[in-house]
Amino acid sequence: MKNYFSRYVFITLIFSTCAASAQMFSGLxxxxxxxxxxxxxxxxxxxxxxxxxxxxASLNRGTVITSVPVYKSEKESYSVSMLGxxxxxYPDQTAMPDLYQFDVGLTYTRMVDEKAxxxxxxxxxxxxxxxFKDPSVDTIGGNFFYIDPVDxxxxxxxxxxYSNNRPILNEIxxxxxxxxxxxxxxxxxxxGAPFATIYWEFVDRWSLNFFTLIPWVVKTSVDYSIAGPxxxxxxxxxxxxxxxxxxxxxxxxxxxxxxxxxxxxxxxxLSQQFMTEMEAGYSFDRRYFQDENYDISPKNAIHxxxxxxxxxxxxxxx
Numbered sequence: 001m002k003n004y005f006s007r008y009v010f011i012t013l014i015f016s017t018c019a020a021s022a023q024m025f026s027g028l029x030x031x032x033x034x035x036x037x038x039x040x041x042x043x044x045x046x047x048x049x050x051x052x053x054x055x056x057a058s059l060n061r062g063t064v065i066t067s068v069p070v071y072k073s074e075k076e077s078y079s080v081s082m083l084g085x086x087x088x089x090y091p092d093q094t095a096m097p098d099l100y101q102f103d104v105g106l107t108y109t110r111m112v113d114e115k116a117x118x119x120x121x122x123x124x125x126x127x128x129x130x131x132f133k134d135p136s137v138d139t140i141g142g143n144f145f146y147i148d149p150v151d152x153x154x155x156x157x158x159x160x161x162y163s164n165n166r167p168i169l170n171e172i173x174x175x176x177x178x179x180x181x182x183x184x185x186x187x188x189x190x191x192g193a194p195f196a197t198i199y200w201e202f203v204d205r206w207s208l209n210f211f212t213l214i215p216w217v218v219k220t221s222v223d224y225s226i227a228g229p230x231x232x233x234x235x236x237x238x239x240x241x242x243x244x245x246x247x248x249x250x251x252x253x254x255x256x257x258x259x260x261x262x263x264x265x266x267x268x269x270l271s272q273q274f275m276t277e278m279e280a281g282y283s284f285d286r287r288y289f290q291d292e293n294y295d296i297s298p299k300n301a302i303h304x305x306x307x308x309x310x311x312x313x314x315x316x317x318x
Contacts, residue, residue: 028119028145028147028157029109030109030111030117030147031072031073031074031075031076031077031109031110031111031117032072032073032074032077034069034072034077034079034109035069035317035318036066036067036068036069036316036317036318037065037066037067037068037315037316037317037318038064038065038066038315038316038318039063039064039065039066039313039314039315039316040062040063040064040313040314041061041062041063041311041312041313041314042060042061042062042063042311042312042313043060043061043062043279043309043310043311043312044058044059044060044061044309044310045058045059045060045061045283045286045307045308045309046058046307046308047305047306047307047308048089048286048304048305048307049304049305050093050095050096050302050304057089057090057091057092057093058089058090059087059088059089059286059304059307060087060088060089060090061085061086061087061088062085062086062088063083063084063085063086064082064083064084064085065081065082065083065084066081066082066083067079067080067081067082067107068080068081074111075110075111076108076109076110076111077107077108077109078106078107078108079106079107079109080104080105080106080107081103081104081105081106081107081121081123082103082104082105083101083102083103083104083105083125084100084101084102085100085101085102085241086098086099086100086101087099087100087241087257095302096288096302097129097245098129099127099128099129099241099243099255099257100126100127100128100129100131101125101126101127101131101139101241101243102125102126102127102131102132103123103124103125103139104123104124104125105121105122105123105124106121106122106123107119107120107121108120108121115148115149116146116147116148116149117146117147118144118145118146118147119143119144119145119147120142120143120144120145121142121143122140122141122142122143123139123140123141123142124138124139124140125138125139125140126138126139126244127139127165127241127242127243127244128243128244128245128246129243129245129246130246133246134246136244136246136248136251137244137245137246139163139164139165139244140162140163140164141161141162141163141164141165142161142162143159143160143161143162144159144160145157145158145159146158146159153181153182153183154179154180154181154182155179155180156177156178156179156180157176157177157178157179157180157190157192158175158176158177159175159176159177159178160173160174160175160176161173161174161176161194162174165242165244165254166242167215167216167240167242167256167293167294168215168293168294170252170292170293174194176192176193176194176195177192177193178190178191178192178193178195178196179191179192185201186200186201186207187199187200187201193214194213194214194215195211195212195213195214196210196211196212196214197210197211197212198210198211205224205225206222206223206224206225207222207223207225207231208220208221208222208223209221209222209223209233209235216238216240216258216294217238217239217240218236218237218238219235219236219237219238219239220235220236221233221234221235221236221265222234222235229268229269230266230267230268230269231266231267231268232264232265232266233263233264233265233266233267233279234263234264234265235261235262235263235264235265235279236260236261236262236263237260237261237263238258238259238260238261239258239259239261240256240257240258240259240294241256241257242254242255242256242257243255243257245290248290250292252292253290253291253292254290254291254292255288255289255290256288256289256290256291256294256298257286257287257288258285258286258287259283259284259285259286259287260283260284260285260286261279261281261282261283261284261309262281262282262284263279263280263281263282263309263311264279264280264281265277265278265279265280266278272317273316273317273318274314274315274316274317275314275315275316276312276313276314276315277312277313277314277315278310278311278312278313279309279310279311279313280308280309280310280311281308281309282306282307282308282309283306283307283308283309284306286303286304286305286306286307287301287302287303287304288301288302288304289301289302
């Protein structure tokens with residue numbers, strides 16, 4: 001049972017701290033094991049240059065994510081999740097407005113037998129320069145999960161996901177699956193589609209962390225354990241966010257923002273309930289573009305250049 005719990009804590013913490021997937025993976029923990037999670041992430045990129053006469057700006061980003069079980073028992077649970085995200089340019093730029101995303105979600109989780117369980121969640125929100133201005137900038141999504149533990153080392157996850165703000169195959173229900181494999185303390189992996197994670201302590205004190213939400217979200221790092229859970233990191237992060245601009249002519253068109261980061265980081269628990277993570281590095285290949293679906297090489301992209309960045313993340317479990 002301890003192995004079951006550790007494997008779900010591992011994947012839940014990874015997903016809950018990623019804005020692109022926090023709502024999608026709400027409900028992965030068994031009902032009686034669910035805990036409240038609150039995460040704040042803030043970053044600053046001081047050198048942001050547009051291909052216009054606006055000059056340089058500072059790109060400031062912030063995200064608050066929380067998930068709270070309002071009722072739980074051995075058999076079932078109800079939880080509420082919320083997400084707030086903002087991307088602010090200072091000073092304001094004529095080439096691009098400030099952008100926001102807000103979501104609220106509800107999740108119901110129920111045990112089928114002593115080990116297997118299912119979860120159903122739905123979320124409603126808005127991702128736009130003018131959130132909730134009218135229905136054209138609203139976002140909705142939903143997921144169904146079935147988690148079937150095979151033994152102490154492995155479990156299967158089956159899912160169906162729907163979203164009206166997905167980079168590809170938008171507004172189409174997509175099935176998925178994954179196998180969670182935890183053979184030892186030095187290796188934990190989730191292998192499937194549309195997501196995968198790996199933790200591998202390949203030599204003493206050194207570990208590899210990898211996360212992807214297929215096809216365009218990737219985060220990987222090599223960590224060195226300084227003392228216990230206190231770690232230093234060297235990593236790469238490729239993230240993406242999508243928005244509906246208010247007043248657009250084509251209602252199916254969305255604004256995409258991409259960026260890649262290389263960084264050195266430091267993370268440590270402050271207590272059993274609190275964890276902090278800091279990063280410093282360079283953000284590059286940053287771009288905005290508008291299209292109905294994601295394009296690897298968009299023709300109308302606005303490039304922002306390269307910038308150093310600083311990032312702070314705080315996580316609380318309760």
